[in-house]
Amino acid sequence: MEQLMADLKKQIIEALNLKHLTPEDIGDDQPLFVEGLGLDSIDALELIVLLQQHYNVKLVNPKDGPQIFKSVKSIAHYIKLHQTA
Amino acid sequence: MAVITSYCRIQQYTLSGQGTTISGNLPTDLEGFLNAAMKVLSISYPKFYKMDYLSKLGVLGTEILLTGLDIVGRYGAEGVALVLSNAYASLDTDRRYFETTKTIASPALFVYTLPNIVTGEICIKYGIKGENAFFVMPRFDPRMIAGYVEAVLGQGKTSACIAGWVDVMGEHHDVFLYLAEKQTNDPAALAHTPEHLEKLYRAEYGTVDGRS
Numbered sequence: 001m002e003q004l005m006a007d008l009k010k011q012i013i014e015a016l017n018l019k020h021l022t023p024e025d026i027g028d029d030q031p032l033f034v035e036g037l038g039l040d041s042i043d044a045l046e047l048i049v050l051l052q053q054h055y056n057v058k059l060v061n062p063k064d065g066p067q068i069f070k071s072v073k074s075i076a077h078y079i080k081l082h083q084t085a
Numbered sequence: 086m087a088v089i090t091s092y093c094r095i096q097q098y099t100l101s102g103q104g105t106t107i108s109g110n111l112p113t114d115l116e117g118f119l120n121a122a123m124k125v126l127s128i129s130y131p132k133f134y135k136m137d138y139l140s141k142l143g144v145l146g147t148e149i150l151l152t153g154l155d156i157v158g159r160y161g162a163e164g165v166a167l168v169l170s171n172a173y174a175s176l177d178t179d180r181r182y183f184e185t186t187k188t189i190a191s192p193a194l195f196v197y198t199l200p201n202i203v204t205g206e207i208c209i210k211y212g213i214k215g216e217n218a219f220f221v222m223p224r225f226d227p228r229m230i231a232g233y234v235e236a237v238l239g240q241g242k243t244s245a246c247i248a249g250w251v252d253v254m255g256e257h258h259d260v261f262l263y264l265a266e267k268q269t270n271d272p273a274a275l276a277h278t279p280e281h282l283e284k285l286y287r288a289e290y291g292t293v294d295g296r297s
Contacts, residue, residue: 016135016193
């Protein structure tokens with residue numbers, strides 16, 4: 001889980017062009033949208049692409065997006081759940 | 086007739102404002118240059134990293150152009166217009182986006198596949214809400230741009246206009262932006278004529294063809 005979250009932080013920085021940040025700047029539980037990293041709806045789409053490209057995990061129900069993409073930890077949980085399912 | 090109160094040039098990996106080089110010796114690859122230029126100009130704007138090259142060039146040029154000028158404060162958000170032009174439209178980003186469609190299309194690139202997105206990015210960054218237009222033409226056309234800007238400035242609430250040329254394709258990049266104002270107290274300000282625009286555009290680089 002720790003390694004997965006570390007990988008995710010690097011991939012999020014790369015995919016979302018957050019070049020002003022380092023992985024250490026992103027907390028495991030830090031909100032990614034609005035008050036946290038300030039990501040927007042286009043970033044959410046890029047996160048969906050990231051999950052598909054790197055982990056072959058698809059977002060089954062778009063309504064679950066806000067919960068899944070709440071933080072790096074919640075994304076990691078979703079990946080774990082769907083890779084082992 | 087309006088007057089030209091500020092202008093800038095970005096070409097050959099060099100930034101200049103009012104004819105004076107701001108910084109040389111920046112990286113000579115476009116991505117490295119654009120990100121280094123942001124730091125040289127002390128732009129603190131995380132969204133800059135997400136922009137395509139055309140928008141980055143537009144924001145850098147506007148930053149140089151408006152240094153020390155509070156035009157939105159002076160004229161109001163709706164009193165400032167934006168009239169830009171280029172030759173390659175958004176083709177540079179279109180090509181990058183097309184590459185991603187071979188696997189999974191990038192939403193972040195897709196949103197930049199229109200040339201006038203740069204005008205939106207400039208408006209968001211600098212709080213401008215006036216008229217705006219983006220023209221695609223073979224080369225910088227001082228007569229057309231001057232005429233259009235004069236027409237915009239002739240309308241009710243527009244008091245100033247950021248105008249000019251923002252072009253990028255691969256490593257080729259060419260920016261000439263200027264600020265035209267209806268009125269100024271600056272006795273050194275140039276009249277807003279096609280001849281002056283052409284001179285300012287040509288002054289440092291010797292041709293009016295942006296792709297030379």
